[in-house]
Amino acid sequence: xxxxxxxxxxxxxxxxxxxxxxxxxxxxxxxxxxxxxxxxxxxxxxxxxxxxxxxxxxxxxxxxxxxxxx
Amino acid sequence: xxxxxxxxxxxxxxxxxxxxxxxxxxxxxxxxxxxxxxxxxxxxxxxxxxxxxxxxxxxxxxxxxxxxxxxxxxxxxxxxxxxxxxxxxxxxxxxxxxxxxxxxxxxxxxxxxxxxxxxxxxxxxxxxxxxxxxxxxxxxxxxxxxxxxxxxxxxxxxxxxxxxxxxxxxxxxxxxxxxxxxxxxxxxxxxxxxxxxxxxxxxxxxxxxxxxxxxxxxx
Numbered sequence: 001x002x003x004x005x006x007x008x009x010x011x012x013x014x015x016x017x018x019x020x021x022x023x024x025x026x027x028x029x030x031x032x033x034x035x036x037x038x039x040x041x042x043x044x045x046x047x048x049x050x051x052x053x054x055x056x057x058x059x060x061x062x063x064x065x066x067x068x069x070x
Numbered sequence: 071x072x073x074x075x076x077x078x079x080x081x082x083x084x085x086x087x088x089x090x091x092x093x094x095x096x097x098x099x100x101x102x103x104x105x106x107x108x109x110x111x112x113x114x115x116x117x118x119x120x121x122x123x124x125x126x127x128x129x130x131x132x133x134x135x136x137x138x139x140x141x142x143x144x145x146x147x148x149x150x151x152x153x154x155x156x157x158x159x160x161x162x163x164x165x166x167x168x169x170x171x172x173x174x175x176x177x178x179x180x181x182x183x184x185x186x187x188x189x190x191x192x193x194x195x196x197x198x199x200x201x202x203x204x205x206x207x208x209x210x211x212x213x214x215x216x217x218x219x220x221x222x223x224x225x226x227x228x229x230x231x232x233x234x235x236x237x238x239x240x241x242x243x244x245x246x247x248x249x250x251x252x253x254x255x256x257x258x259x260x261x262x263x264x265x266x267x268x269x270x271x272x273x274x275x276x277x278x279x280x281x282x283x284x285x286x287x288x289x
Contacts, residue, residue: 006127020134027138032146035142
């Protein structure tokens, strides 16, 4: 990385506080989505076979009309 | 001349001390007596400081990263508190009731329970619809057209609670062919409007919709 690149980053992002804070919030928004996705996929991989969506497949159609109370 | 030379020498020596005015002009008598000699740090200073923003970028990047983490965790904390205020899934499931209309023959009443209250559903005959429309609404206690009380004139859906003191009226009874409240004798017609007795208002109409021509969703 050249030293001009650091200056470019500095001038683009960090120089104005409004841009800096704005990019912090924008990154936080994107980060939350990826974090949620990552944690969910880890959890589902860790508990594979025990989750409702896996059990539902095993039960077939029998699991569908269980909650029909009318 | 001499004083000028002395000033030059002093300013050359005093690296760390910025002199704005010549020392000999100083009003303090001790000014020239200083023997402090600042070391020359120029060999040890970062020579490319100012031309490169690397360390400054790194500092701001760290500050921003912790800002991102802080904002994300603050948002999820607030969100978890707010989500406790929203209705849970079991409450939402109880908030609506679905009725299959094909099971109700013409000229019959059905009472379903919705949020702990009875809901009257009447499949009206064409004669009953005519009868409800024939009434001169200016003679009514709570003037309301039949068309304003139904979405589909064949189906009359009302809350089965007497507007007087909250009893449940009896269907297909009373002097007007509609409902009759046994508690204090209020008579409702085939559109659920109050016709005689102590009740002040017509039977209330709940929120409902026909999700398809055969299914009624109350709530």
